Amino acid sequence: MKVLLVIDYIKGIAEAPGTCADYLCSHPETLSNTNRLIHAFREKGFPVFFVRLAFDEAYTGLPLYAPNREALKGGGLFQLGAVSTEFIEGLGYCEGDAVFDKKSGDPFCGSGLLEALRKLDVNEAVLCGIATDNAIEHGANTAMQNNLKVVVVSDACGAATEANHAQALARIERQSASIINVSNLLVQFSD
Template structure:
């Protein structure tokens, strides 16, 4: 079964200790280095096994003209000045950044597939199984997994390469996702990518 990896929101404002978005990783979260190491292992494992990695980012115009303010999350993003196109915050975290030639998709809604070109990028890989990882689990990962499942993909969520700032929300999100996706860990995902049980 051909696979692809969606690596979502591994951006400075979302992941870096100095970032402005805190729904995925709390500012003082001691688990941050473990999350970064897990995500790096996942991306490296995909590359080593010839699995295409699609890097998904969220970014808005500097004046936020393209940012809907119809929900608390996006109102807070605009108020904080986060993920402005061209800024350090919108850029990828160094250790988890795409290499030249790897696909990068930018979206502007909760659902990473919405009007972003992600569906076309996935289709171009020929994959039927999608591994999803990113921040926050209960936002972009859940939205992406639901949409990918509705499109007919075999979905796996890589739990230890995902994060939600509050542990109870992480647990609830993964429990919900288990009804429409395989919930796996990095080592299991990489073994599957390599055709190992």
């Protein structure tokens, strides 16, 4: 079974002053392509999981030696219930959709995501979201290391810069996943 992982389309990352805000403004097709994927997966009856960076008030699960630990805690960033953890407007998220709260760049870190995929007997993870050079790259590597077939949808991902995005896609393709664009993936769905 396939699953779509929609990663970090939250206000603290995707809207100013978030690290990927400029990219998404320059590339609005990234979000529209993500929504095309969400719609197609739902239509085919495949699960769609939303993953976001989010912590409780004590920042439980935040790695002890994370370089940004004090900045996150001191600024109250990415706490559950804060604006920074809300999904951005225009994203095809619906109340009741499955949401997994990760504790670092890796979507599998502290989120329970891997356990949920195993429970559903998922063998293929399709990734989209931001940032290509952080959550997408880490997620692709972890999924591959856990024996999942991994597909990253290049035009439904973004990073802080086009260069970061392109470099991350090249690394991902060498190390852990197939790279495809939305149109080609959707053609496969119609076969």
